[in-house]
Amino acid sequence: MKNILVIGGTGQIGSELIMKLRSIYGNSNVVCGYIPSAAPTGELLESGPAEIVDITKPTLIDAVVRKYDVDTIYNLAAILSAVAEMKPQLAWAIGVDGLFNTLEVARERGCAVFTPSSIGSFGKSTPHIKTPQDTIQRPDTMYGVTKVSGELLSDYYAKRFGVDTRSVRFPGLISYTTPPGGGTTDYAVDIYYSAVKGEKFKCPLKPGTFMDMMYMPDALRAAVEIMEADPTRLKHRNSFNIASMSFDPEIIYNKLKEHVPGFEMEYDLDPLRQQIADSWPDSLDDTCAREEWDWKPEYDLEAMTKDMLLNLRKKLLVTA
Ligand code: SER
Numbered sequence: 270m271k272n273i274l275v276i277g278g279t280g281q282i283g284s285e286l287i288m289k290l291r292s293i294y295g296n297s298n299v300v301c302g303y304i305p306s307a308a309p310t311g312e313l314l315e316s317g318p319a320e321i322v323d324i325t326k327p328t329l330i331d332a333v334v335r336k337y338d339v340d341t342i343y344n345l346a347a348i349l350s351a352v353a354e355m356k357p358q359l360a361w362a363i364g365v366d367g368l369f370n371t372l373e374v375a376r377e378r379g380c381a382v383f384t385p386s387s388i389g390s391f392g393k394s395t396p397h398i399k400t401p402q403d404t405i406q407r408p409d410t411m412y413g414v415t416k417v418s419g420e421l422l423s424d425y426y427a428k429r430f431g432v433d434t435r436s437v438r439f440p441g442l443i444s445y446t447t448p449p450g451g452g453t454t455d456y457a458v459d460i461y462y463s464a465v466k467g468e469k470f471k472c473p474l475k476p477g478t479f480m481d482m483m484y485m486p487d488a489l490r491a492a493v494e495i496m497e498a499d500p501t502r503l504k505h506r507n508s509f510n511i512a513s514m515s516f517d518p519e520i521i522y523n524k525l526k527e528h529v530p531g532f533e534m535e536y537d538l539d540p541l542r543q544q545i546a547d548s549w550p551d552s553l554d555d556t557c558a559r560e561e562w563d564w565k566p567e568y569d570l571e572a573m574t575k576d577m578l579l580n581l582r583k584k585l586l587v588t589a
Contacts, residue, residue, distance in 0.1 A: 271294065272340050272341070273299045273339065273340075274300045274330075274341075274343070275287050275301060275342075276344045277324070277344070277345035278300075278303050279303045279309050280307070280345055280346075281442060282439075282492075286489050287301050291316055300320055301319040302320055302330075303319060325362055330374045334378050341380060343383045344368060344371045344383065344384040346364075346367050347363060347364055349455075350389050350410055350412035350545050351452060351545065353415070354411060357411040361411065361415060364412075364419060365415050365418045368419050368422055372434070375434075376426060380432075382434045383434075386416045386420050386437070386508035387413075387438055388439070389410060389545075390406050392405075393407075393548045394407050395550060398550075398551050399553070401554050402555075403505075409544075409548045410548070412545075416438075420508045423436060423506065427506050435496055435503070435507065436506065437509045437558070438511065440454070441454020441482045441483070442482075443458050443484055445461070445580045453480075453549070454480055454482065456472060456474055460472070460521060460522065461578065461581055462581065462585075464525045465585055469533040470535075471536075471537040472522070472536050473542050473543070474538070474543055475536060475538055476519045476536075477519075478517050478518060478546045479516065480515065481513075481514070481515050481550065481553050482515065483514070484572075484573040491564060502561050509561070509562075510553040511553070511558050511566075513566030524570050528575070528578055529578070
């Protein structure tokens with residue numbers, strides 16, 4: 270990778286991935302692609318190039334790819350699961366039509382493409398415990414439909430046109446820089462904010478709702494390592510299961526209470542999010558990622574909790 274375009278560059282993943290990519294490949298070689306309603310600010314804006322890239326407009330993608338001689342595209346544009354249920358047409362336009370636009374530009378200009386898939390690509394009929402790499406993918410949500418379609422389309426472009434597409438299925442991602450919006454796993458980010466602010470947390474999911482989660486530094490490393498992996502070792506492309514921890518609301522609450530005594534949580538269930546979470550796996554088997562490109566997570570719940578609390582306390586003090 271020399272010249273990289275990140276589409277959806279100001280979102281939860283993009284805002285941190287760009288800074289990591291700039292530290293590896295050079296500030297001027299990583300373009301932050303954004304939509305006008307989510308323009309970059311601060312370090313993200315000041316440390317390197319930024320361009321308007323609306324994934325629904327192929328000519329905009331193509332113009333930026335040509336201007337910066339881009340060889341790798343990280344396509345992070347997406348509508349997360351709960352919002353996608355309210356705006357299914359928009360979720361398809363961004364998740365599938367937008368990916369098609371990106372793959373067409375990549376085919377014509379010779380770019381590699383990373384497009385994350387998700388635990389949301391699985392559904393009720395998928396084995397829920399240690400979900401295998403290759404298994405039933407019949408999601409019940411529009412988010413999941415866009416993710417499975419994206420996996421298939423990306424593999425098609427690799428086989429049919431030789432486009433170097435690669436991907437991972439992200440668990441719920443936990444981070445302190447940019448909040449997620451409209452996802453089912455967001456509660457596991459929100460709970461840290463409540464703990465640090467000294468507020469009682471209202472949990473939208475019931476006890477026993479297990480889902481895979483991951484701390485952002487591991488997720489960013491996965492996104493870089495899969496694109497740098499030796500292609501001759503890859504038996505899969507779109508998309509690899511990756512995992513680091515699985516917990517339910519009680520487990521994360523009790524972990525937080527070890528660090529924030531007196532922290533309180535009550536249940537205030539969101540039926541939509543509960544229904545979505547119930548259709549997703551409890552835990553993924555990431556053996557193929559470990560074997561084919563040496564994937565290995567570094568953070569468990571304890572290490573993540575210490576780091577989240579440290580950084581959120583700094584952040585909330587600074588912005589208070
Ligand atoms: N974090 C996403 C969501 O909850 C899942 O990939 O929608």
